[in-house]
Amino acid sequence: MKFPTVLFLSAVVTLVSLEATAPAYAYPDKPVQLVVGFGPGGPTGIAARFMQKRFEDITGQSLNIVNKPGAGGAKAWSQITKDKKDGYELTLLNFPHTVLQPIARGKNAGYTYDDIQPVLYYTSVPQVVAVRAESPFKTFEDLLAAMKASPGKITFGGAGIGGSNHSAFYKFNKAAGVTGAYVPFKDSSSTITALKSGATDAVWTFTTQGVKDGDSIRMLAMAADTRIALFPELRTLTELGYPVIDMAWWAIGVPPGTPDDIRKQVSDTFEKVVMNPEVKSDMEKGGYLPLVIPFPESITYKAKLGDDYSAVGKALAK
Amino acid sequence: MSELVDNPATRRIMNLASGAAFAGLGLFLIIASQQFEDAGRSTPVFIGCGLMALAVLLIVTEIAKSEFLPIPESDGGSGRRRLVFVVLMAVWILTLPYLGFLFGCSLMFILVAMAVPRSKPWTIRSIALHALSGIITTIGFWFALTYLLSVPLPVPSIF
Amino acid sequence: MEFLAYAGAATSPTILAIAVAGLIIGIVLGALPGLSSTFSCAVMLPVSFSMDPTTGLIFLGTVYMGSTYGGSFAAILVGTPGTPQSITTTFDGFPMAKRGDGGLALSIACISSVFGGIFGIIVFLWLAPPMAKFALLFGPAEYFWLALFGLTIIASLSEGNLIKGLVSGFLGLALSQIGVSVVSGDMRFTYENTALIGGIPIIPATIGLLCMPVAIDLIANVTHHLEAPMHARSTRFKESVAAIWARKLNLLRSSVIGTVIGIIPAAGGAIASLVAYAEASRAAKPDDRYGEGDPGGVIASETANNATVGSGLIPTFVLGIPGTPTDAVILGAMMVHGVQIGPRMFSEHIDIVYTFVGGMLLATVLMLPIGLLLGRYIYMAVVKMPKTYLVPMVTLMLLIGAFAIQNSYDDIVIMFCLGVLAWAIGRFGYPAAPVVLGLLLGPIAEQGYAQALMIGRAKQDVGGIFFGSTVSMVLISCIVASIFLPPLLRKISTLQTKGMRNV
Numbered sequence: 001m002k003f004p005t006v007l008f009l010s011a012v013v014t015l016v017s018l019e020a021t022a023p024a025y026a027y028p029d030k031p032v033q034l035v036v037g038f039g040p041g042g043p044t045g046i047a048a049r050f051m052q053k054r055f056e057d058i059t060g061q062s063l064n065i066v067n068k069p070g071a072g073g074a075k076a077w078s079q080i081t082k083d084k085k086d087g088y089e090l091t092l093l094n095f096p097h098t099v100l101q102p103i104a105r106g107k108n109a110g111y112t113y114d115d116i117q118p119v120l121y122y123t124s125v126p127q128v129v130a131v132r133a134e135s136p137f138k139t140f141e142d143l144l145a146a147m148k149a150s151p152g153k154i155t156f157g158g159a160g161i162g163g164s165n166h167s168a169f170y171k172f173n174k175a176a177g178v179t180g181a182y183v184p185f186k187d188s189s190s191t192i193t194a195l196k197s198g199a200t201d202a203v204w205t206f207t208t209q210g211v212k213d214g215d216s217i218r219m220l221a222m223a224a225d226t227r228i229a230l231f232p233e234l235r236t237l238t239e240l241g242y243p244v245i246d247m248a249w250w251a252i253g254v255p256p257g258t259p260d261d262i263r264k265q266v267s268d269t270f271e272k273v274v275m276n277p278e279v280k281s282d283m284e285k286g287g288y289l290p291l292v293i294p295f296p297e298s299i300t301y302k303a304k305l306g307d308d309y310s311a312v313g314k315a316l317a318k
Numbered sequence: 319m320s321e322l323v324d325n326p327a328t329r330r331i332m333n334l335a336s337g338a339a340f341a342g343l344g345l346f347l348i349i350a351s352q353q354f355e356d357a358g359r360s361t362p363v364f365i366g367c368g369l370m371a372l373a374v375l376l377i378v379t380e381i382a383k384s385e386f387l388p389i390p391e392s393d394g395g396s397g398r399r400r401l402v403f404v405v406l407m408a409v410w411i412l413t414l415p416y417l418g419f420l421f422g423c424s425l426m427f428i429l430v431a432m433a434v435p436r437s438k439p440w441t442i443r444s445i446a447l448h449a450l451s452g453i454i455t456t457i458g459f460w461f462a463l464t465y466l467l468s469v470p471l472p473v474p475s476i477f
Numbered sequence: 478m479e480f481l482a483y484a485g486a487a488t489s490p491t492i493l494a495i496a497v498a499g500l501i502i503g504i505v506l507g508a509l510p511g512l513s514s515t516f517s518c519a520v521m522l523p524v525s526f527s528m529d530p531t532t533g534l535i536f537l538g539t540v541y542m543g544s545t546y547g548g549s550f551a552a553i554l555v556g557t558p559g560t561p562q563s564i565t566t567t568f569d570g571f572p573m574a575k576r577g578d579g580g581l582a583l584s585i586a587c588i589s590s591v592f593g594g595i596f597g598i599i600v601f602l603w604l605a606p607p608m609a610k611f612a613l614l615f616g617p618a619e620y621f622w623l624a625l626f627g628l629t630i631i632a633s634l635s636e637g638n639l640i641k642g643l644v645s646g647f648l649g650l651a652l653s654q655i656g657v658s659v660v661s662g663d664m665r666f667t668y669e670n671t672a673l674i675g676g677i678p679i680i681p682a683t684i685g686l687l688c689m690p691v692a693i694d695l696i697a698n699v700t701h702h703l704e705a706p707m708h709a710r711s712t713r714f715k716e717s718v719a720a721i722w723a724r725k726l727n728l729l730r731s732s733v734i735g736t737v738i739g740i741i742p743a744a745g746g747a748i749a750s751l752v753a754y755a756e757a758s759r760a761a762k763p764d765d766r767y768g769e770g771d772p773g774g775v776i777a778s779e780t781a782n783n784a785t786v787g788s789g790l791i792p793t794f795v796l797g798i799p800g801t802p803t804d805a806v807i808l809g810a811m812m813v814h815g816v817q818i819g820p821r822m823f824s825e826h827i828d829i830v831y832t833f834v835g836g837m838l839l840a841t842v843l844m845l846p847i848g849l850l851l852g853r854y855i856y857m858a859v860v861k862m863p864k865t866y867l868v869p870m871v872t873l874m875l876l877i878g879a880f881a882i883q884n885s886y887d888d889i890v891i892m893f894c895l896g897v898l899a900w901a902i903g904r905f906g907y908p909a910a911p912v913v914l915g916l917l918l919g920p921i922a923e924q925g926y927a928q929a930l931m932i933g934r935a936k937q938d939v940g941g942i943f944f945g946s947t948v949s950m951v952l953i954s955c956i957v958a959s960i961f962l963p964p965l966l967r968k969i970s971t972l973q974t975k976g977m978r979n980v
Contacts, residue, residue, distance in 0.1 A: 108667060431869045
């Protein structure tokens with residue numbers, strides 16, 4: 001064959017072989033940005049930091065976290081469509097927040113559920129109902145009895161209106177046939193502060209707070225169907241007779257329109273980070289349950305969560 | 319602009335106009351809040367009422383005793399330059415997404431510098447010196463922000 | 478005492494070097510307008526990952542302390558607060574600099590910051606567990622009264638122009654309504670603009686409202702930005718010590734105020750310096766010139782804000798509740814480092830606590846020579862810099878400051894619009910500082926009120942919730958005193974002068 005043709009063919013072969021043998025982790029080749037819609041000290045922010053700690057060791061690039069708190073996460077999620085679709089501008093997605101907010105806020109939400117494109121669910125955290133250590137309610141039964149005796153008088157703190165905590169409050173009350181008073185706070189931190197100061201009788205919060213606060217709060221029941229290893233004594237609402245399951249899920253998200261192969265790369269990379277033994281152990285000790293749903297199953301999971309929560313969303317929005 | 323405030327008539331107009339404007343804002347708050355739920359409505363309504371009450375107080379005080387509502391004299395200076403500065407800053411901000419941080423800031427640095435009044439006239443040398451310091455400062459901040467603080471700065475979108 | 482044993486560990490060369498590095502980084506970041514302490518600590522968080530937990534904590538702590546002090550640089554030299562905690566430092570610091578006393582102001586700020594910082598840390602060390610109980614006395618009703626008290630400070634800041642000051646304050650309150658209402662879930666006044674969804678972000682707003690009018694006025698004249706000081710290279714150390722000694726009551730009172738407010742969860746250095754400043758100007762003697770360049774203003778502001786660094790750690794370490802917004806980052810850092818936070822810290826990890834305190838104390842003491850040195854050089858640089866360099870530089874920093882915290886271009890636009898607004902209302906005689914106050918305190922007041930109301934309604938005892946606790950009654954008395962005391966005192970002093978004339 002003639003020399004130029006040989007050159008051309010070998011170039012093509014090289015290109016093709018490069019494509020084929022491209023290591024799964026050629027991504028990332030520059031720092032990755034992760035936008036978190038909450039402050040650096042809250043449960044969402046901390047989950048991100050656990051990943052950030054080991055990200056560079058595992059992938060060779062750093063993970064830059066940008067905290068954009070506001071509107072219960074909506075400030076960050078409303079900016080998703082402006083992000084680059086190259087896999088380097090990611091956003092942390094919270095569920096069911098992203099399901100509930102567009103339903104409750106309509107056009108004012110700033111985004112739609114379609115803009116939410118998770119590529120990897122990496123943890124879930126069940127909600128718990130808790131009281132402070134000095135509270136007269138020692139067991140779940142005490143609390144329930146009090147709610148039945150004085151309907152509408154027991155106050156429950158939670159983060160925001162129409163968010164996870166509110167949804168758990170609503171679902172439980174419906175299942176148990178009781179009423180209470182829900183008092184919204186700006187974020188999880190203020191909710192717990194109010195509980196500890198005695199302002200509210202109880203709170204709906206996450207197991208991660210249980211880890212953080214240790215003995216100063218008493219978790220009475222968990223909105224899940226199986227107990228967790230971290231708190232073996234903590235009973236589930238299901239075993240108590242009220243099948244209420246309410247958790248928060250976190251996922252890494254890409255902007256809509258990102259090509260599938262990039263989604264896979266992002267998903268694989270973060271899966272590797274999350275499955276790293278140290279990251280895994282940090283998260284479990286922090287109260288975050290392991291749950292890994294990579295792309296493309298993440299899309300089906302997203303649809304499922306959307307269906308599960310749309311009824312609650314509409315009820316809360318009234 | 320500096321003479322305006324010494325003139326009692328102008329001062330009166332300014333106070334009355336601003337009072338009316340704030341009263342209007344208060345009214346807007348009250349009306350616009352009616353669409354909110356109870357809990358979300360009470361605070362804007364309160365603020366609106368407060369604004370209207372204060373605005374009325376302002377107007378009444380102005381009409382009754384105008385010494386109570388002084389308007390500080392500006393420390394002189396050219397109103398035209400202030401306007402130029404504000405316009406330049408607006409242009410800087412508007413073009414930032416297109417020119418990106420590096421180009422946009424380097425360019426606007428020298429433009430703003432030239433808007434500052436100075437006793438010595440502008441020579442080619444001083445313009446060049448300022449442009450250079452603008453570029454160096456911009457690069458310095460860009461480096462510190464991108465690499466040390468991990469803040470991604472806007473990149474040009476027209477190239 | 479075992480404290481000395483553990484604290485001694487902090488004198489190791491590595492830790493000392495890291496502490497000093499953290500201090501300098503903090504001071505530099507704090508000096509840049511818009512880069513708050515919370516941002517500085519969050520950005521340095523990944524850097525701390527490569528250190529062991531105690532060293533990492535010391536590093537973040539010194540960044541926090543340094544940035545709180547560093548904010549005074551911009552406040553004094555350019556009239557724009559470097560951090561929200563130094564807003565009140567601009568009130569007197571900048572006028573001092575304009576008349577040539579910038580070096581004095583900087584030295585006073587340094588000494589006050591160091592004093593306040595040490596005061597706060599010592600209170601943390603010795604009184605943490607009992608003081609932590611104080612943090613728990615604040616529920617929604619108490620926050621409501623606290624915010625209201627903060628708003629009455631507007632009155633003391635607008636001498637001679639009370640109505641317009643209050644209007645500005647209410648304008649700030651109105652602006653704080655934009656965004657999601659925590660208490661009702663409504664989205665208010667955003668008109669589907671995604672930039673406003675999270676409400677008006679406080680830092681770009683502060684930069685716009687307080688800094689832009691300064692920049693706009695800077696460009697108007699040929700006259701030099703700051704008057705050159707008489708003695709070019711001195712830090713006027715002796716003079717500043719004398720000035721502070723003459724005002725030692727102010728220094729002490731501001732330290733106490735800062736320490737107390739630091740303990741109140743989520744209150745923070747901005748509110749502390751505000752209250753301290755207001756108290757100082759209320760206690761002012763007739764020939765003091767608060768608002769026009771009285772050293773007492775700088776003392777009050779800088780002492781109080783640095784005291785919150787140490788005292789804010791009290792609820793953070795003892796209760797796991799962040800005392801100041803930046804403490805939330807530190808709490809997060811502890812979790813990531815694997816330090817078990819919460820009540821067990823003082824029992825199980827006392828070694829970490831003591832080494833941390835030792836490191837912080839050492840670093841704060843070192844802040845004195847470092848701050849004075851940095852201050853002197855930066856001061857000379859700014860004084861000598863021709864306006865043609867200064868103005869574009871300041872403008873650039875304003876843009877960066879507005880952008881950096883949330884990587885948000887929208888924030889720059891908000892900063893600009895509010896800046897023009899501030900300048901415009903300033904021309905009509907309305908001060909800009911109360912707008913910032915309203916913006917800051919509005920959400921606290923609204924949430925406190927609505928939450929207390931909800932709880933009160935559920936318990937069918939609304940009155941009890943609002944007026945029931947000692948803290949509430951104390952705060953209400955403070956509010957009443959702050960409204961009625963100044964005119965009363967003035968009346969008394971005019972009567973006294975009249976009396977003296979008759980003699």
